[in-house]
Amino acid sequence: MSGTRQSPRCVPTDKDPVVVAGDILPELRVQFWDFMSLPLLREFLHIASRGDLGKIDSITGVGRTDNGRAYSFRWKRGGHALVRKSAPIQNAGHARIAGRLDFETINRIRNFPLFHLRPEFRYVG
Amino acid sequence: MSVATQVKCPFCYAYGPARRGPEQECDDCLRRWTPVPTREGAAFSISGRPCRVTAAVNNTVLPPRHGFAHESFRHPDLARLRRKYRLGRIASGINAEFDRQLALRDWVCAAWAAGQPSVPFPPLVHEDHVDRMLTLARREGRAYFCTYKAMASVELASAFGWTARLVNIMKHMVHEIWSNDYNKWVLHDSLYNMHYERDHLPLSAREIREEHHRNGARGVRAVWGRGRRDLGPAHCADFAWYVVYMHNNFFDFPPGDHIHPLLMPRDRWNRNGHWRQGVQITRRRGDKYLCKGMVVEESDPRQLDYKINQTEVFLLQREGALWARFQHNMPNYGALMTRTDGHAWTTHRNCRKAEVLWPLRAGTSTLEARCVNSAGVPGPLSVIAVRSAR
Ligand SMILES: [Zn+2]
Numbered sequence: 001m002s003g004t005r006q007s008p009r010c011v012p013t014d015k016d017p018v019v020v021a022g023d024i025l026p027e028l029r030v031q032f033w034d035f036m037s038l039p040l041l042r043e044f045l046h047i048a049s050r051g052d053l054g055k056i057d058s059i060t061g062v063g064r065t066d067n068g069r070a071y072s073f074r075w076k077r078g079g080h081a082l083v084r085k086s087a088p089i090q091n092a093g094h095a096r097i098a099g100r101l102d103f104e105t106i107n108r109i110r111n112f113p114l115f116h117l118r119p120e121f122r123y124v125g
Numbered sequence: 126m127s128v129a130t131q132v133k134c135p136f137c138y139a140y141g142p143a144r145r146g147p148e149q150e151c152d153d154c155l156r157r158w159t160p161v162p163t164r165e166g167a168a169f170s171i172s173g174r175p176c177r178v179t180a181a182v183n184n185t186v187l188p189p190r191h192g193f194a195h196e197s198f199r200h201p202d203l204a205r206l207r208r209k210y211r212l213g214r215i216a217s218g219i220n221a222e223f224d225r226q227l228a229l230r231d232w233v234c235a236a237w238a239a240g241q242p243s244v245p246f247p248p249l250v251h252e253d254h255v256d257r258m259l260t261l262a263r264r265e266g267r268a269y270f271c272t273y274k275a276m277a278s279v280e281l282a283s284a285f286g287w288t289a290r291l292v293n294i295m296k297h298m299v300h301e302i303w304s305n306d307y308n309k310w311v312l313h314d315s316l317y318n319m320h321y322e323r324d325h326l327p328l329s330a331r332e333i334r335e336e337h338h339r340n341g342a343r344g345v346r347a348v349w350g351r352g353r354r355d356l357g358p359a360h361c362a363d364f365a366w367y368v369v370y371m372h373n374n375f376f377d378f379p380p381g382d383h384i385h386p387l388l389m390p391r392d393r394w395n396r397n398g399h400w401r402q403g404v405q406i407t408r409r410r411g412d413k414y415l416c417k418g419m420v421v422e423e424s425d426p427r428q429l430d431y432k433i434n435q436t437e438v439f440l441l442q443r444e445g446a447l448w449a450r451f452q453h454n455m456p457n458y459g460a461l462m463t464r465t466d467g468h469a470w471t472t473h474r475n476c477r478k479a480e481v482l483w484p485l486r487a488g489t490s491t492l493e494a495r496c497v498n499s500a501g502v503p504g505p506l507s508v509i510a511v512r513s514a515r
Binding site: 016018019020021039040043046047050052103104105106107108110111112113116 | 317
């Protein structure tokens with residue numbers, strides 16, 4: 001089992017908002033733990049576009065892979081996902097997700113393996 | 126004792142040596158019977174009529190070496206959970222059992238986030254219970270990490286009439302649910318809303334571990350959500366070692382109670398190895414779990430992934446007719462169901478006493494048997510088809 005203690009490599013920049021049942025947020029910022037994976041990011045965007053996570057209208061963000069290369073990404077409802085190289089970033093990166101985000105949608109997003117990647121554990125809970 | 130070369134008594138289920146000639150006698154209950162083979166391709170005759178088994182899925186009951194303490198599906202807390210959280214809605218309109226199990230996993234994933242504000246580590250499972258977790262998550266936005274997710278998933282599986290077991294892999298807690306659709310244990314991760322597949326077949330913890338040791342889990346895919354979305358090659362290094370908590374009666378005995386045993390694989394992959402964590406690694410001393418004193422080490426894959434919900438069919442000849450008897454190993458047993466040639470199902474409350482006369486017709490006859498648990502969930506079907514000449 002793994003706790004929620006953070007890796008020293010991760011530089012936390014945000015405090016997660018406390019979300020309770022009944023809340024609906026227009027926007028949510030989710031941080032990557034240490035890094036992201038491009039195949040997982042593409043699957044995340046694909047799954048989001050199919051509505052499996054909830055009512056999401058757009059996703060934008062920036063993150064770096066475990067080899068340090070940085071990528072920006074964006075997707076908007078009705079359009080195609082775009083992932084491309086970006087200028088280097090210091091932190092693990094984040095995704096900004098907009099839509100009609102209810103409690104369950106936010107939990108599904110936060111628990112998605114993409115946001116739980118660390119070198120020694122890969123996924124971490 | 127190797128049961129492979131032995132004959133099982135269809136009355137008391139004791140094993141004994143096979144006797145010469147058609148008639149067998151049980152050394153335990155002293156009953157005599159004339160067995161009829163149930164394996165595909167076997168030939169036999171009934172009153173001089175030649176017959177052949179043309180198809181057989183006979184879910185045999187193997188004697189388990191390790192006991193498991195099961196939750197009663199009639200536990201009052203389960204009924205309360207079902208009402209309070211309207212659990213019936215989670216899988217309503219979904220037919221296939223495995224898809225229903227995925228719907229529950231998705232619901233647990235969406236029930237709270239594993240993040241901040243979190244409960245302390247190590248977990249205080251004795252103070253937490255699925256109802257309390259769901260309430261605090263909804264009201265206060267409380268987060269719970271993997272151990273709690275897995276524990277809640279096991280408790281909620283019981284509310285659906287499914288048997289689940291808690292599995293601790295290295296650095297992560299997950300769970301398995303017995304799948305009657307696949308007739309096997311399937312590992313689920315309700316934090317990440319994921320399971321693992323090879324060639325589209327969902328895998329158990331033991332199978333993932335074996336894939337990891339054999340070939341670095343080359344063919345194993347991570348699969349997400351209700352729609353079984355392929356996330357790509359899975360990272361399976363944490364499956365190198367695991368334990369199964371051998372009970373799921375968590376409403377009365379929370380996991381980690383030092384009463385119930387833990388089942389751990391010990392085989393050629395870890396014969397002289399140590400599972401160490403935290404300070405144990407730096408001190409190069411100690412063994413995770415073994416120090417608790419209730420670990421059972423096992424190398425036999427059939428015992429690690431012991432099958433449940435099986436219904437075994439015994440065929441026997443008596444006075445020129447073909448009869449069937451049955452054995453099951455279904456936790457929370459409700460009833461045995463049998464039918465011949467697609468007619469209406471017959472319900473037998475006492476599986477051990479059930480005897481079915483199987484009148485063979487000219488051509489192919491079929492006998493089907495399965496058990497249903499006290500929550501109405503059917504186990505895998507055993508089917509035997511026999512072709513007979515007039
Ligand atoms: Zn006997």
